[in-house]
Amino acid sequence: MKILFIAAEAAPFIKTGGLGDVIGSLPKALNNERIDTRVILPLYSKIDKEKYNLNFLKYVFINLGWRNLYCGIFETKLNGVRYYFIDNEQYFFREKIYGEFDDAERFAFFSKAAIEILPHINFRPDIINANDWHTALSIVYLAILKDKSYEYFSRMSSVLSIHNIEFQGRFNCELLDTLFDIEKKYHNALIYDSDVNLLKGGIQLADRINTVSETYAQELMYPYFSFGMDRILKIEKNKLLGIVNGIDYQVFNPNKDKNIYFNYSKTTYKEKVKNKLELQRELEFEVNPEIPMIGMVTRLTDQKGINLVLEVAEQILDMGTQLVVLGTGDKHYEILLKELEKRRKDKVRALIMFDAILSSKIYAACDIYLMPSKSEPCGLSQLIAMRYGAIPIVNRVGGLKDTVQPYNLETKEGTGFTFESFNAYDMLYAIKRCLDVLYYDKASWNKLIKNAMGYNSRWKKSAQKYLEMYKEIEKTDFIS
Template structure:
């Protein structure tokens, strides 16, 4: 079985969020199952030079984008035993940032077209399935059926579209159909790409792919409702027969406190006393009171409403009145950044606010913190709480999406569970969940049992990869 995995980012080449981790880890896990998976992404200028120098150009050709004939270079390298292809065009991808430009519609129209043309130059590799990720790749299933269905090299290729976050949909003016995609007006209807008065790349992926997946079972159900559906809930409900929820995992070669050189002291589930050394050293560096008995709560997040930041802020004064320490790492809305910086200046021995994106600091927070707060309003899957589990930082979550699927409320009576949760999206319930965790923290025997449960939770990509392999087989049999 041959699968071309298409995305707009992949670690270690380029990463802006969890998608980059998924595109690195899932293909690697699938290859271990015997599937010939290859990844293709844009060749951004911000890719490290050490990696660029290892790429070889295997083809150059032209891509038609509306009336334009644009250059495309197809480059290649192998990283961690996974073959990677790169779409090279400096006009579209030699820029400081990955997304957020006025011409993103044109950039990813070009990218989608270049993907399909590049298959002609991959030698003996013709994919059975093109696995597309998020809106940047959503138009590929459309073009595959519109332009390549009569081509013998392409007419048996199936497509799968994975929704990582429904909020970002790639919505552009209807003129994009002809001016960039070379599609006629028949595609501007409710059963195709029309989204109100615009064109949605996300909708294209949902309608024209052979299967749609998203990153947890609960999120797959949620996005069929008006609240979570972002205007596409009705469509997803209609397409429910081809919608699958497969929960994300994490790569335990990247996220493992026993192997992590970024933390102060390595440890595992059999040596959790070593975890305390990370906390004591971190307290010292943050100029907090150095005391292992003071609970430390970690927050690694984007400072946006979706992540439940308003709930935290609503109860932050009460939280800081408790005998706890809070360490926050993240950036986002100026409003939220300013509030956390204010509290850090007011309570410097209780809260540390770090408005940066820093992988090393994130790892240190996971290793040092006793609890990890993630009260998201919605969360397709999330990766931070899975990392927290592996590092023995106990998640406190709002029951939504992948959070609900992976965190089981801990009972000291049965000894089962790996975290704490609250059902209704209310700040009072968040505070109650934190207090329940703090109460259990006083019982060291129960708390250590909970830490071991968390660290032994299996959230590797192995099970998820098997689910994807089964789905690939099912689609190919249709």
């Protein structure tokens, strides 16, 4: 079996969030199962060609409406996976990956190029797995080529992976002909609520759709979680499958992580406290092993529940805790967090930045990891936190519900603490329950750390489920 991933980002080349982590890890896990897995990415100007040994293969031209566009093709191999990069400086020599005025045109070009270069790189995948709205058009362009009886593409099947349905690629309908070069017979697939909706086109034309957790797949049937897409997903629900993400155990490994102060493992977890003491010194907190440290590495948005934290921040701090928040996002929340830090300089640090080294230090140092998301397709932070022995407190939605088992004081089973509604005081009560165990029952707390660090979030488990999905597609196509 041959699998091709088409995505807008992938670690370590370029990453803005969870999508980059998944595309940086899942193909490697599939390749370890002896599946020929390859990835196509845009060649952004921020990707270091020398560092990653990118080699120029050839160039072709891609027709997009009235435009005949240069498409350079680069390749490299990393961790056994072959990566291809689409080069066009007009579209990808930018300061930002997303949020440009011409994103529609940029990703239409990329999606079309990713399909049309396949004969030129001599790769004929059985499955094309597109990811989120940026590459959903690749499924549409594949369907058009198959409909035109191009033999090279005739046996290829398609999967659309939805990592976050909030972002859908919505544009003016006028772009269908002039920009996307889409024939009229496909217009209905792409139009939704009077707009072009690229994600909807991928959903309707893909052979399978998957989301990144089982609960999130169920939640998308409801308007509260679906951002308006529940109507089309209910029609296509027989194609929808939830597969929870994993994390790369080579990247996220407290026993070998060079970014943290002291390494430790599940068997030497008591060394973890040394990381807290060092981070307390670095952040100029009171240095005291008995003070619980709560950490967050997150985007500062409503969806991540920052509003809940700010609503009851004083009560959280009055429980005797220290709070460290690392991230960027809405300016409103950035300002409010800095104001909180100014008021409670002894207990709060608002680190308005993205810093991979500091994020590792926070995971290794904090006792508690707070993740009160309003919705969470899967979430990787809670998986990383458990790997580092930081006990997650989460809202029971999406992948948080699937991956964090509520701690049971009687049986000593579970990996964290949960609350059932998006409410600041429900979250506060979960924090209190967690602190009661930490303060008053050290034996149970130590068992909880071992439970969390022992949770299996390896990609190998998830990769097997992706393989089952791919094989089912092949089987279905063969029967049809």
